[in-house]
Amino acid sequence: MAAPTPLLWTGGWDSTFRLLSLLLREQREVQPYYVIDSLHYRPAVPAEREAMRAIRQTLLKRHPEAAVRLADTVECRLADIDADTETMRYYERCLAIGFIGGQYEWLARYCRQHGIEGMELSIHRDDKARELLAELIGPSRDRLDPRFAGDCRYELFKSFRFPLFDMTKRQMQAEARAGGFEDLMRMTWFCHKPRHGQPCGTCNPCIYTIEEGLGERVPLSGRLRYHLRVVPRLRHWLARHPDLYMRVRGLYRRLRSGSVGAPAAGA
Secondary structure, three states: OOOOEEEEOOOOHHHHHHHHHHHHHOOOOEEEEEEEOOOOOOOOHHHHHHHHHHHHHHHHHHOHHHHOOEOOOEEEEHHHOOOOHHHHHHHHHHHOOOOOOOHHHHHHHHHHHHOOOOEEOOOOOOOHHHHHHHHHEOOOOOOEOHHHOOOHHHHHHOOEEOOOOOOOHHHHHHHHHHHOOHHHHOOOOOOOOOEOOEOOOOOHHHHHHHHHHHHHHOOHHHHHHHHHOOHHHHHHHHHOOHHHHHHHHHHHHHHHHHHHHOOOOOO
């Protein structure tokens, strides 16, 4: 029997689609992983965990034969992932080429620390990270081509597989409908900074959800905030200008470290 498929599962749309595809369509065993960030930086942690719990519970009721193939989630606190200067250096070099989220740096460290090969990431066709990796993808369309070994992008992402690399959210929705699990997909959670228990409309996942054709999943209040947003627009613009982004990022870090290291008044 094939080994369980290692999958980063957050309770979000993309990773849940992959999870259900593996369990219900491919009848594979799945070993999910979830990294718990601090609530200060990721207030959505409780909502994500609740979404995963509800999906598991519904899966057990409706598809018990598939539910037994879903292993308990391996959870790890972000603070418990070992520091790794080499991985950070690869990530910094990637940022000089194009913007990618900081989660890819610590996910790479996590895989390296635990010797995980082939961890599935649900990077899909409209992801920013896909733009960075598109020219490195191998003939299988789900792994980077080893001939790019040494390239910072390859070295950062070499532990991962990308089974959704050429799919859009709309295509996932159509396949979920055809496969009979669209209702389970509606139980997913995506917002990083919920407001009153609902998607905010201004965090990156909300913005991408709206712009990739699933805006109906964001409430009217969130869609209004999406159209009125200012800071997220600036952040999005910076993400498309890597050199300027790196300078702003460096300035922010210096200011932050200066404020942390400054002596208290009256000391």
